[in-house]
Amino acid sequence: MSSATERMFQYPAPRVQDNELFSQFKYTRLKGFDYSNGDGTISRRDPSRPIRVNGKYHIWYTRRHTKVPPIGWDRAREATEVVPSTDWDLCDIWHATSEDGVIWEEQGVAVSRPEKPSPGWRSVCTPDILVWKGKYYLYYQAFDEPSGLRGDLCPVSVSYADSPSGPWKHGGDAVIPFGKNGEWDQNATHDPHPIVFRGKIYIYYKAAYNKWPEKRDKYAVAHGLVMADDPLGPFEKHPLNPVLNSGHETTYFPFKEGVAALAVKDGNERDTMQYSKDGVNFQIASCLSLTPTAAAPYVPDAFTNTKDGRGFTWGLCHFVNAGTPRKSYSIMARFDCDLSRDYDEPAFKKTGVWHRPEFYFEQGMNTLREHPEGR
Numbered sequence: 001m002s003s004a005t006e007r008m009f010q011y012p013a014p015r016v017q018d019n020e021l022f023s024q025f026k027y028t029r030l031k032g033f034d035y036s037n038g039d040g041t042i043s044r045r046d047p048s049r050p051i052r053v054n055g056k057y058h059i060w061y062t063r064r065h066t067k068v069p070p071i072g073w074d075r076a077r078e079a080t081e082v083v084p085s086t087d088w089d090l091c092d093i094w095h096a097t098s099e100d101g102v103i104w105e106e107q108g109v110a111v112s113r114p115e116k117p118s119p120g121w122r123s124v125c126t127p128d129i130l131v132w133k134g135k136y137y138l139y140y141q142a143f144d145e146p147s148g149l150r151g152d153l154c155p156v157s158v159s160y161a162d163s164p165s166g167p168w169k170h171g172g173d174a175v176i177p178f179g180k181n182g183e184w185d186q187n188a189t190h191d192p193h194p195i196v197f198r199g200k201i202y203i204y205y206k207a208a209y210n211k212w213p214e215k216r217d218k219y220a221v222a223h224g225l226v227m228a229d230d231p232l233g234p235f236e237k238h239p240l241n242p243v244l245n246s247g248h249e250t251t252y253f254p255f256k257e258g259v260a261a262l263a264v265k266d267g268n269e270r271d272t273m274q275y276s277k278d279g280v281n282f283q284i285a286s287c288l289s290l291t292p293t294a295a296a297p298y299v300p301d302a303f304t305n306t307k308d309g310r311g312f313t314w315g316l317c318h319f320v321n322a323g324t325p326r327k328s329y330s331i332m333a334r335f336d337c338d339l340s341r342d343y344d345e346p347a348f349k350k351t352g353v354w355h356r357p358e359f360y361f362e363q364g365m366n367t368l369r370e371h372p373e374g375r
Contacts, residue, residue, distance in 0.1 A: 022286035040069025040327030076148030139192035193250035254309030292317035
């Protein structure tokens with residue numbers, strides 16, 4: 001057989017329509033969130049995975065409410081205590097609940113910025129949740145300076161609570177160690193994403209190496225893995241890091257006896273679903289389109305130490321370009337799909353999804369003359 005034909009039988013199914021790790025994605029606007037008429041002063045992004053407790057879904061997310069919109073990564077030196085550099089600057093972590101995953105009610109701040117000079121005094125953002133032995137743990141990025149001054153210099157902190165409603169207690173800082181100077185994850189351990197696998201706490205995280213202000217368009221992104229027996233650490237890095245060579249935000253979930261991962265935006269293997277039996281050595285399982293950014297799926301068995309992961313059918317994500325270049329903000333949204341072993345909807349398995357010509361013409365030549373971040 002040719003290499004391409006032989007490779008076809010290495011995927012979970014020879015036909016993509018039969019591949020449980022292939023799906024189209026459908027999107028729904030969320031209700032219950034106000035964005036100040038799109039003036040750029042309110043932003044919500046980076047939702048955690050929803051968890052269901054006592055009949056309600058709970059999420060945590062990055063919320064920015066500033067007097068003015070962000071002024072831009074490249075103007076970080078002009079940022080002040082009221083003027084943000086980026087959309088994730090001067091943020092707090094908020095909590096919201098829902099009965100159906102579409103209509104949400106904000107419950108208020110879960111983790112706020114501590115007093116200076118404590119880690120996170122500038123911004124706390126990009127949270128994700130772990131449920132472990134009846135307690136709840138939030139892992140999040142804790143900035144000590146405006147993003148953009150020295151790349152995205154940022155460690156990970158953790159807080160914990162007995163209830164999804166809090167109160168949240170500070171549990172530690174820099175729980176994922178920085179790499180040494182010159183290593184791929186020096187000065188940045190972003191997007192902490194915990195699951196329970198093989199009896200341990202696995203946290204996947206992102207780092208952008210070669211990402212400095214003067215090389216903004218030349219950086220590369222990869223994902224690493226740390227493991228621990230206790231949610232507060234110490235966490236040990238896997239010796240094969242980075243374990244995934246592509247993807248921006250982190251999205252991992254138990255699937256069958258192993259772990260599946262969604263890689264979006266960055267890298268040669270962007271817009272793929274990947275699978276690993278050991279949670280470390282990943283292979284492409286399918287190629288995808290219109291993938292959700294910062295996907296946070298509802299995965300009921302994410303923390304059950306399952307050896308038979310079932311997948312998911314919906315989750316939350318964000319869109320970072322909801323505003324205009326001078327009124328930049330993000331919105332959260334819902335996506336639905338069929339990445340579940342217990343659900344079968346042929347419409348999600350279609351390989352031909354047709355868009356109107358306007359969808360393509362929006363990507364005209366004029367976009368080449370705009371700043372990469374729209375500012």
